[in-house]
Every structure is written in C-alpha cells, then in structure tokens.
Amino acid sequence: MSVKTVNTTQRHYGLLFHAGEQELLEPGHVACQGCGATLAMRLALKALGPRTAVVVPACCWTVIDGPFPQHALRVPLFHTAFETAAIAATGIRAALSIRGEEDVTVMAWAGDGGTYDIGLQALSGAAERNEDVLYVVYDNEAYMNTGIQRSGATPVGAWTTTTPDGARRHVLKKDIVGILAAHRVPYVATVSPAFPEDFVRKFKKARDIRGFRFIQVLSPCPPGWKFPSEKTVSLARLAVETLVFPLVEMEDGRRVTVNYRPARPRPVEDYLQAQGRFRNLPEALREEIRRQILERFEDLLEAHRKTHGTDENIPTTLR
Numbered sequence: 001m002s003v004k005t006v007n008t009t010q011r012h013y014g015l016l017f018h019a020g021e022q023e024l025l026e027p028g029h030v031a032c033q034g035c036g037a038t039l040a041m042r043l044a045l046k047a048l049g050p051r052t053a054v055v056v057p058a059c060c061w062t063v064i065d066g067p068f069p070q071h072a073l074r075v076p077l078f079h080t081a082f083e084t085a086a087i088a089a090t091g092i093r094a095a096l097s098i099r100g101e102e103d104v105t106v107m108a109w110a111g112d113g114g115t116y117d118i119g120l121q122a123l124s125g126a127a128e129r130n131e132d133v134l135y136v137v138y139d140n141e142a143y144m145n146t147g148i149q150r151s152g153a154t155p156v157g158a159w160t161t162t163t164p165d166g167a168r169r170h171v172l173k174k175d176i177v178g179i180l181a182a183h184r185v186p187y188v189a190t191v192s193p194a195f196p197e198d199f200v201r202k203f204k205k206a207r208d209i210r211g212f213r214f215i216q217v218l219s220p221c222p223p224g225w226k227f228p229s230e231k232t233v234s235l236a237r238l239a240v241e242t243l244v245f246p247l248v249e250m251e252d253g254r255r256v257t258v259n260y261r262p263a264r265p266r267p268v269e270d271y272l273q274a275q276g277r278f279r280n281l282p283e284a285l286r287e288e289i290r291r292q293i294l295e296r297f298e299d300l301l302e303a304h305r306k307t308h309g310t311d312e313n314i315p316t317t318l319r
C-alpha cells in the first residue's frame with residue numbers, strides 16, 4: 001500500500017507540533033463541515049499509522065467514509081451491524097493472528113449510541129475477555145446519523161428530537177470510562193481534538209499496549225449541538241477548560257491520572273451558551289449542571305491523589 005506523505009507541521013498553520021507524516025484520511029470524505037468526529041479520525045490514524053484496520057458499526061462514520069466503492073481512509077474499513085463493533089473487531093484480530101499479522105492495530109470506531117447503548121453488551125464481553133483491540137467511541141452525545149435522538153451519552157439539559165423542552169435529562173450521562181475501567185482493562189483514556197498533542201500521545205500509547213484499550217473522544221457536531229461549524233475546535237477546548245470533559249487516563253482499572261487541571265477553569269455557562277441545544281434551560285437546571293460537573297471533577301482528583309499521593313503534579317497547561 002502506498003501512503004501519501006504530508007508535512008503536517010508546515011501545512012497546518014497553528015499546529016505547533018508534528019502529529020505524524022502520514023495522511024491516512026483523504027479529503028474526499030462526506031462529513032458535514034466542522035465534524036469533530038472526522039478531525040478525530042484524522043488525528044487517530046496519524047498516531048496509529050498505516051498498519052491499522054478499522055471496524056465501524058452503523059453511525060455517521062458509515063456514511064462519512066463514502067458510498068461504495070468510494071472509501072476515504074487509506075487503511076481498510078470493515079462495516080458491521082450497529083451492536084457488533086467490539087465483537088467484529090475481536091474476530092478480525094483473531095483472523096489476523098492466524099495469519100501472523102500481530103503488528104496490525106484493530107480499531108473499533110463507534111458512535112455513542114453504538115457504544116453506551118446498543119453495543120454495550122458486546123463491548124463489555126470483549127473488555128471482560130481482555131481482547132487485544134482498541135475500541136474508540138467518538139462521542140457526539142446523540143444518535144446523529146438518524147436525526148439527533150437522545151442516547152445514553154446525551155448530557156443533562158441538552159435538547160434532542162426525543163428530549164424536547166420539558167423532557168430533558170436531569171442526571172449525568174453514563175460514566176462510560178468508569179464502566180470500562182471497572183472491567184480492569186489495561187488502558188482507558190479520554191481525548192479531545194482541541195488538544196492534539198495529548199490526543200496523539202494517548203493513541204500511540206494505546207497502540208503499543210496489548211489487551212483491551214478504550215478511548216473516548218468528545219466530538220462536537222455542529223448540526224446536532226447547534227453551533228457554527230468553524231467553532232468545532234474552540235468548543236472542544238471549552239469543554240475541557242470548563243471541566244465538562246476532563247482529560248484522564250485509567251490504567252488496569254485502578255491507577256487514575258488527571259492529565260490537565262486548568263489553572264482558572266472557565267465558567268460552565270460559556271460552554272452552555274455557545275450551543276443551541278442548551279437554549280432555554282431553567283436556572284435551576286443550569287445550577288444542577290454546574291454542581292454535577294464540579295462534583296465529578298472532584299471525584300477524579302480524589303482518584304488521582306489516591307494513585308499519585310498528590311494532585312500537585314497535574315499539569316496546568318496542555319496542548
């Protein structure tokens with residue numbers, strides 16, 4: 001397979017680090033403008049390299065890759081049924097092992113609906129058996145491909161077509177990284193496309209670990225979250241700076257590392273106001289969201305202290 005070489009440092013103004021030379025996502029994909037899940041795939045493949053096989057269940061990425069025979073990735077992509085990403089990846093890994101191709105990273109790449117909800121059983125089974133695959137959830141917090149329905153990942157207060165005013169969620173979305181860490185798998189992490197160095201570092205680390213690895217990518221979706229498509233990266237950054245989406249690693253289900261603690265977190269209100277899906281929230285619900293987010297971050301700090309003996313080693317800057 002020939003691989004196109006692009007000098008990322010030179011071509012991508014503002015990107016001050018070298019993400020990797022190989023461009024494994026072609027420009028001919030059919031995602032919406034500003035799709036966070038597409039930027040995420042681009043960075044993930046830069047980190048993983050050409051010896052990667054991707055497994056995609058029903059989701060936006062089924063479409064983004066292009067209608068057959070078109071295909072936007074320069075690595076193989078296997079389309080599978082909605083609930084089967086983890087088990088299909090497991091089967092492909094087994095088949096590659098029979099052929100002696102141990103160096104290929106098999107990556108399941110699924111949406112939040114396919115992960116938090118319909119694919120959870122297969123995911124839990126693969127994690128429990130410690131299958132040698134990397135499972136990535138690109139989390140856009142709803143069933144976007146079928147028109148913005150609420151999933152187990154939809155946050156408190158968010159509008160979707162199935163959670164109109166008066167029917168919005170009041171409790172925190174499922175703690176998917178906590179659920180996976182409870183399986184005691186070797187590696188669980190969260191990443192944001194607004195922090196590309198951290199993103200690429202974690203994908204490379206996951207690539208080089210054997211056993212089950214799980215990464216959650218927060219993937220802003222302009223039509224689903226209702227924000228202008230040029231704001232994807234700044235919104236992804238805001239999610240981290242407001243503590244809405246903490247960047248963490250959990251190893252063997254016990255060792256927790258918080259990768260970034262903003263010196264001065266931005267108000268959660270800035271994140272809510274930037275998106276139409278949080279319009280018209282009553283003040284009491286806004287207050288509840290603020291409380292839940294701070295509480296969750298405090299729990300993570302506690303776990304970090306338990307692992308490292310201190311929280312003073314958490315970086316206050318990150319790229």
Ligand SMILES: Cc1ncc(C[n+]2csc(CCOP(=O)(O)OP(=O)(O)O)c2C)c(N)n1
Pocket residue numbers: 058059060061082083110111112113114115140142143144145146151
């Ligand atoms: C068993 C089954 N039920 C429903 C569908 C229809 N369907 C296709 S994609 C999709 C939404 C997927 O949501 P998510 O996993 O969050 O990915 P996103 O579309 O947000 O990228 C649904 C409901 C299907 N393909 N198969």
Ligand code: SF4
Pocket residue numbers: 031032033034035036037038060064140144145220221222223224
């Ligand atoms: S609907 Fe959202 S996740 Fe799907 S392609 Fe468009 S921007 Fe990406």
Ligand SMILES: [Mg+2]
Pocket residue numbers: 111112113138139140141142143144151
């Ligand atoms: Mg989704």
